[in-house]
Amino acid sequence: MRSTSRAETFPAHTPAVSQIFTTVLSHGPLTRLEAARRAGLSPAAVTKAVRPLLAAGYLAEDADGEARPALGRPANLVRVDGGRALFIGVKVTGDEVIAVLTDLCCRILLARRLPVTDRAARAVLTSVADLTHELRTEAEDFGAPVLGLGIAVSGDVDRAEGTVRYSPFLDWRDVALAELAAMTTGLPVVVDNDVRALTVAEQWFGAGVGLSDFAVVTVGAGIGCGLVIHGQVVSGAHGVAGEIGHVAIDPAGPLCHCGNRGCVEAIAGDAAIVTRMREVTGRQVADSAAAVALAHEGVPGAREVYARAGEAIGRGIATVANLFGPERVIISGEGLAAYDLFAEQILDSFTAAAFGSAAQSDVQTRPLAFEEWARGAAAAAIQSFITSSPTPTGKG
Amino acid sequence: MRSTSRAETFPAHTPAVSQIFTTVLSHGPLTRLEAARRAGLSPAAVTKAVRPLLAAGYLAEDADGEARPALGRPANLVRVDGGRALFIGVKVTGDEVIAVLTDLCCRILLARRLPVTDRAARAVLTSVADLTHELRTEAEDFGAPVLGLGIAVSGDVDRAEGTVRYSPFLDWRDVALAELAAMTTGLPVVVDNDVRALTVAEQWFGAGVGLSDFAVVTVGAGIGCGLVIHGQVVSGAHGVAGEIGHVAIDPAGPLCHCGNRGCVEAIAGDAAIVTRMREVTGRQVADSAAAVALAHEGVPGAREVYARAGEAIGRGIATVANLFGPERVIISGEGLAAYDLFAEQILDSFTAAAFGSAAQSDVQTRPLAFEEWARGAAAAAIQSFITSSPTPTGKG
DNA sequence: TGGCTTATTTTCCGCTGTCAATAAAAGAAA
DNA sequence: TTTCTTTTATTGACAGCGGAAAATAAGCCA
Numbered sequence: 001m002r003s004t005s006r007a008e009t010f011p012a013h014t015p016a017v018s019q020i021f022t023t024v025l026s027h028g029p030l031t032r033l034e035a036a037r038r039a040g041l042s043p044a045a046v047t048k049a050v051r052p053l054l055a056a057g058y059l060a061e062d063a064d065g066e067a068r069p070a071l072g073r074p075a076n077l078v079r080v081d082g083g084r085a086l087f088i089g090v091k092v093t094g095d096e097v098i099a100v101l102t103d104l105c106c107r108i109l110l111a112r113r114l115p116v117t118d119r120a121a122r123a124v125l126t127s128v129a130d131l132t133h134e135l136r137t138e139a140e141d142f143g144a145p146v147l148g149l150g151i152a153v154s155g156d157v158d159r160a161e162g163t164v165r166y167s168p169f170l171d172w173r174d175v176a177l178a179e180l181a182a183m184t185t186g187l188p189v190v191v192d193n194d195v196r197a198l199t200v201a202e203q204w205f206g207a208g209v210g211l212s213d214f215a216v217v218t219v220g221a222g223i224g225c226g227l228v229i230h231g232q233v234v235s236g237a238h239g240v241a242g243e244i245g246h247v248a249i250d251p252a253g254p255l256c257h258c259g260n261r262g263c264v265e266a267i268a269g270d271a272a273i274v275t276r277m278r279e280v281t282g283r284q285v286a287d288s289a290a291a292v293a294l295a296h297e298g299v300p301g302a303r304e305v306y307a308r309a310g311e312a313i314g315r316g317i318a319t320v321a322n323l324f325g326p327e328r329v330i331i332s333g334e335g336l337a338a339y340d341l342f343a344e345q346i347l348d349s350f351t352a353a354a355f356g357s358a359a360q361s362d363v364q365t366r367p368l369a370f371e372e373w374a375r376g377a378a379a380a381a382i383q384s385f386i387t388s389s390p391t392p393t394g395k396g
Numbered sequence: 397m398r399s400t401s402r403a404e405t406f407p408a409h410t411p412a413v414s415q416i417f418t419t420v421l422s423h424g425p426l427t428r429l430e431a432a433r434r435a436g437l438s439p440a441a442v443t444k445a446v447r448p449l450l451a452a453g454y455l456a457e458d459a460d461g462e463a464r465p466a467l468g469r470p471a472n473l474v475r476v477d478g479g480r481a482l483f484i485g486v487k488v489t490g491d492e493v494i495a496v497l498t499d500l501c502c503r504i505l506l507a508r509r510l511p512v513t514d515r516a517a518r519a520v521l522t523s524v525a526d527l528t529h530e531l532r533t534e535a536e537d538f539g540a541p542v543l544g545l546g547i548a549v550s551g552d553v554d555r556a557e558g559t560v561r562y563s564p565f566l567d568w569r570d571v572a573l574a575e576l577a578a579m580t581t582g583l584p585v586v587v588d589n590d591v592r593a594l595t596v597a598e599q600w601f602g603a604g605v606g607l608s609d610f611a612v613v614t615v616g617a618g619i620g621c622g623l624v625i626h627g628q629v630v631s632g633a634h635g636v637a638g639e640i641g642h643v644a645i646d647p648a649g650p651l652c653h654c655g656n657r658g659c660v661e662a663i664a665g666d667a668a669i670v671t672r673m674r675e676v677t678g679r680q681v682a683d684s685a686a687a688v689a690l691a692h693e694g695v696p697g698a699r700e701v702y703a704r705a706g707e708a709i710g711r712g713i714a715t716v717a718n719l720f721g722p723e724r725v726i727i728s729g730e731g732l733a734a735y736d737l738f739a740e741q742i743l744d745s746f747t748a749a750a751f752g753s754a755a756q757s758d759v760q761t762r763p764l765a766f767e768e769w770a771r772g773a774a775a776a777a778i779q780s781f782i783t784s785s786p787t788p789t790g791k792g
Numbered sequence: 793t794g795g796c797t798t799a800t801t802t803t804c805c806g807c808t809g810t811c812a813a814t815a816a817a818a819g820a821a822a
Numbered sequence: 823t824t825t826c827t828t829t830t831a832t833t834g835a836c837a838g839c840g841g842a843a844a845a846t847a848a849g850c851c852a
Contacts (some may be wrong), residue, residue, distance in 0.1 A: 033799065042841050047801055048847065072798025073848045156753065166752075213633045225719070229625045236721020237609045238753040243718040246751035250647050250710060258751055315644060319715060322639040324623065325632020355642035355654055356562075357552065357634035410808065429830060441809050443832055468829025469817040 008085075008147055010386050011052050011120045016041055020049040021058065021386060024080055025105065026209045029062055031075035048092055050078055057084045058104070086139050087385070088187070089150045089378025090128050094119060094169040095346050099131035100374040101139055101146075106205045106382060110138055121175045123137075129184045136185075150381030151177060151189040152194040152373055154222065158239050159192045159380075165239070169221075184380060190377075192382045195242060197376035198332070199226025199233055200383055207330045207364055215326045217244060217317055218368070219333035219342075223265045225316075231326060244316045245269065264316040269308035276305050292338045306338060310345025317346070320352035321361045329361050332368040339365060404481075404543055406782050407448050412437055414783060416445040417454065420476055421501065421782075422605045425458055427471035428658060446474055453480045454500070476501055482535050482542045483781070484583070485774025486524050487590060487766075488549050490565040495527035496770040497535055497542075502601045502778060506534055517571045518658045525580045532581075544584040546777030547573060547768055548590040550618065554635050555588045555776075559633070565617075586773075586780040591638060593772035594728070595622025595629055596779055603760055605725050611722045613640060613713055614764070615729035615738075619661045621646035621716060640712045641665065660712040665707035672701050688734045702734060706741025713742070717757045725757050728764040735761060 013017040016039075023039045024030055030038070032046045039046070053059040060081040082103035090099045094116065101110040112134060114127045128151065136146050155167030162178025164170075182189040192337075199216045202208040208216070208228060216226040225244035227234040234241045245265035246258050253262025254272065266272050270288040277291040278284070280301040285291050295302040317329055331346065341367070351359055408414040412435075419435045426434070428442045435442075449455040456477040478501035486495045490512065497506040510523045510528060513608035524547065532542050551563030558574025562567075578585040588596075590745035591743055595612045598604040604612070604624060612622040623630040630637045642654050649658025650668065662668050666684040673687040674680070676697040681687050691698040713725055727742070739761070747755055 016840070031799075043800070044802085044842080045840055048840080072796085073800075075799060113536065211633075227719070230628050230632060232626050234625060234720060236754075237607075237723035238721050238756050239718065240753045241721040243751045246718055247715050248749050249644070251645070252648065260749055319643050320719060322642055323621070323637065323716060323719060324625075324630055325634050325637040327633035348852070353644050353656055355639045356638065357636045358632075360634050412809070427830075428832095438810055439831070440833085442809080444809080467819065467827085469815095469831075471830060 001166070008145065009388065010058070011056050012386065013052075014049070015034075016045050017049040018387060020046055020306045021053060021080070022204070023216070024059065024078055025386075026204055029079035031077060033075070035078065054078075057081060070356050071097040079207070082107060083142065083144055085377045085385075086144050086146045087150065087381045088132055088140060088146055089136050089152070089374040089376065089381060090131065091152045091373035091377055092116075092124055092128070092170065093154070096163050096370075097124065097127045097131060098370055098374045099128070099135055100378060101135045102375060102378040102382075103142075103144070104382065106201065106379050108371060108375055109142065110135060111374070119172075121170075121172055121180075124170070125177070125184065126182055128181060129241045132185050132187070146187065148190065148381035148385045149181060149185055150197065150377035150379070150384075151181060152191045152192055152377035152380070153177070154194045154195040154224075155346070156240050157191055157193040157196075159190065161192045162189065164191065164250050168384065187380075188385070190380045192377070192380045194373055194376065195224040195226045195276075196233055196235065197214075197380040198373060199228060199376075201372070201376040201379035202226075202330055203228050203233065204379055204383065207328065207366060209258050212332065213324065214328040215242075215317075215320050215322075216330045216332060217313070219268065219313060219331065221270045221334075223269055223313065223316065224333075225320060227320075227324070227326075244320060247316050247319055249312050251316050257347075264312050267312040273305060273309055276308075276351060277302060280305055288338075292341065295341050297340070303341065306341035307345045310342035311349040313342065314346040314349030314351075315353050317363065318350045318358070319353075321350070321358035322353075325358055326361050328365045331363065331365045332372075334368065334370060339367075403654075404541065406454070406784065407452050408782065409448075410445070412441050413445040413449065416442055416775075417449060417782060418475070418600070420455065420474055422600055425473040425475035427473060429471070431474065445708065450474075452468070453477060463555060469771070479538065479540055481781075482538060482540050483544045483546065483774045483777045484528055484531050484542055485546045485593075485770040485777060486527065487769035487771065487773055488512075488520055488524070488547065488566065492766075493520065493523045493527060494766055494770045495524070495531055496767050496774060497531045498771060498774040498778075499538075499540070500778065502771060502775050504599065504767060504771055505538065506531055507770070515566050517566075517568055517573070517576075520566070521573075521576055521580065524577060528581050530578075540674045542583065543580055544586065544777035544781045545577060546586045546588070546593065546773035546775070546780075547577060548588055548593040548773035548776070549573070550590045550620075552636050553587055553589040555586065555592070555631070558585065560587065584777075584784075586776045588773070588776045590769055590772065591620035591622045592629055592631065593771060593776045595772075597622060597768070597772040597775035598622075598726055599624050599629065600779065602777055603724065603762060607723050609720065609722045610724040610726065611713075611720065612717050612728060613709070613716070614725045615664065615709060615727065617666045617730075619665055619709065619712065620729075621712075623716075623720065624724075625720060640716060643712050643715055645708050645711050658771050660708050663708040669701060669705055672704075673698060676701055688737070691734070699737065702737035703741045706738035707745040709738065710742040710745030710747075711749050713759065714746045714751075714754070717746070717754040718749075718751050721754055722757055725759045727759065727761045728768075729743075730764065730766060735763075 019039045036043045036046045062077040082105035085104045087102050097114045099112050100108045112131050156165040164172050164175040178189040178191045179343050208214045212231040217223040223245035225242035246263045248262050249264035254266045256266035257264040274285050407546035415435045432439045432442045458473040478499035481500045483498050493510045495508045496504045508527050539598030552561040560568050560571040560573050574585040574587045604610045608627040614620040621638035642659045644658050650662045652659035652662035670681050
C-alpha cells in the first residue's frame, strides 16, 4: 500500500449539505422533516442534501426504529454511518503519547499508549507515526479508510497553520507539526490545542450539542478552559484564549510559575495540591494520587487542601460565567478522580461568586478518561474533514 | 404632521447589500473595488448593491477627492450620506435622561438633558418622550427624517423583546420599554443594555472598527464590560454578560453590594472610591469629583486610593484578556476624569497579570463624555434600522 | 377498497452573486 | 491630435441554491 490515492474529500458542495450533515451527526437519527426543522431549511432542501451523502455512504437510512405515531406515512430515519470512515486522534503530553481510533461518529474503537522518553519534536513525531501506523493497520479489520489524523498538544497552537508555536510542557517552539506528520503518515493532519480539541468534541458529540454558548473547564496538571460563543470555538485574536488557570483569584495566594500570585492553577493544579499537601501534613506525597489517598484516609488537614482547591476552581468558573454568561459549564479532567473531594466547594463557591443570572448556568461534571483527550483530537480531525471545502482553496 | 406614514425601511433586500453598506459605513468613503475586496464580494456585486442605495439616498458618490494614483480610470468614492436619516439615542440613568440627535453616521448633532426626579417607569418615559419630541422638532431644520429611537438602560435588558428585565439603579422590573416608547413616539424603538450599546457604537463607528474580537471596559459608578467575539456582541445565554464589575479580585477585599468580597466594583467603583477616600483622609468627601480633587491636591493617602483602584481595574482587564484574547481593549467611562490618577496602575497591573500572548492586547483609553452613552443608544437604533429585514418578520 | 394523515419527492421558479466581456476615464506615447 | 495603456465600473448571460407548492408514497382505519 504505497500510501494515498489522492485524499478522499467530503462531498459538501453547498452550505445546506454541511449543515444537514452536522445536524444529523450531532442529533442522532432524525427524520428528514425534523432535520429540516432543526437546520432551518425546507424539507425539499433536506432531500436534496441527503441524496449525495447517502450515495457516498456517509449517511444511511434506517427503516424506522420504533414508537412511530401510528398515523400517516412512517418516517425514515436518517443517520450517520459511523463505519464509513475512521479517524485517528493523538494527544501528546510530556510523559505519554495517547492515540485512539474512532469512527465518523467519534466513538472510540481502539486506544494505544506509548511513553515519551525524549521530548524532542523528532522523537515524539516518531512515536506519533508508530502509533498511527499501528492503528491504521488494525483499522483494516473495520473495512473503512482512515481519513484524517488529529493531534492535540497543550500550549499555544496555531490550528490554521498547523504549527505549535510554544508548548511549555514539551519545550517546543515553532514546530510545523501538521506538515511533518502529514509527510510521515500521508494523512491529512489537524493540529490543535488540547483543550480546544476537547471543546470541539463536546460541541459536536458531547454535552455541548445544540448549545451556542458554553464552557469546558479541565482540571488536572493545568487548569484549562475552552469557550464556545456564538456557536464557535473561541481562539482569541492571538490564538490563545481560555487561560482560566492564570486568572488571579487571590493577591495573597501562592506564587505561580507564571510569576503572579494566587492564580487558579497555583492553588488547584496538581503540582500545587501535592506541594501544599506536603506542607500541611508533613508527609511524603509522591503525586496527586497519593494526595487523594491522604484526603480519603482522613489525614488531618488534607481535606482542607482540596476544599481550598475546589473553592479556587469555583471562583474561576464564576468569573467565566460573569463575563460571558454561558448556558452550561462542563467540568472535566483527570483531576476529577478527586471529584468527591472537590465537588461541594466548586459548586458552593461558584454559586456564591456568580453574579445575577450567571448563577443560572448549568454546571455539570463529566468524568474524563485520558483517552478522551485523544478523542478530542479525532473530533478536530472529523470537523476538519467535514468542513474542508472540496474545492482546492490552498492546502493544509 | 400627524405622525407616521408607515415607518421607512432600509432597502437591504439581500445579504450583499447589507454587507456593502455596513462596510462603507464603517470604513469611510471607498471605491467600489475596495469595498468589494473588504466585503469579500465581486465588484459586480458591489455595483448592483450600491445602485438601490444610491437611488434611495443612503449612499452618495463623491467625485473622487484627492491623491489618485494618476493612472487608469479615476475611482469614484462611495460614502454614506449621513444627512439622509437621523436617529435619536437616549441614555437613562438614575439621575438624568440624556438624549442626542445623530445622523446616519452616528455623529452627534444635538444633545439635551433632563434631570430625573421620579424613577418610576411612567415618569421616566415621559421625560424620554419630551426629549424625543424636542429633538424631533429641531431635527426638522436638518431636512431629514428621524427613523429610529434607541434607549440605553443599565442592567438586565432583553433587546430582542425590548424589555428591561431588571435595572437596579432605576428599580425597574419587567418594563416593556420598547413597546411603551414606540406607542408614545411613533418611532421604531430599540432598547438595549447601556454597555452593549456603547460596544456597538465602538464596533461600528469607533475604535473597534474592523476588529472581530475586542472588549470595551467602562469605568464609572459601575465597572462594565462589553465583548465582541467573532464579530458579534456577546449577550450571554441568559442575556447578561460582561459583568467585569463583579469579578472577584481579592477574597480579603471590601464587601460588595452583591454580597461578595473584593469585586472590582467594590474597589474601583465611584462609591467605593468615595467611601475609601473618607476612611483614608478622614475628610468629608461629597462625590467622586471631590475625591479626584483631594488626590490632585496631594492629600496624604489619596493617591493610593486611586492606585489601588487602578490596580483592580487592570487585574480585571487582564482576566478578560486571559479568557478571551481580544485584539484590543478600549477603556472608557466617566471615571476617566481621574485617568491621570489611574493610568499607570491599570497598565502595570494589566501587564503583570496578563498571561502569555494576552499581554499583546492593545489597551487603549478613550475619553467618554456622558453624551457618548446616548450616542451608543443611537448606534443601536442605526444598527437595528439597517439590519432589520424589510420583509415583515414580526414587529419590534 | 377508499379515505385520512403524515413524510418525502418532484417540479418549477425566483433570486443572488460570479464570470467574462465591454465601456469609461484618464494619462502616456507617438 | 490620435492611439495606447491602465485601472475602474458596468452589463448581460448564467449557474446553482434553496423555497413553495403540488404530487406522490406509505402506512392505518373503516
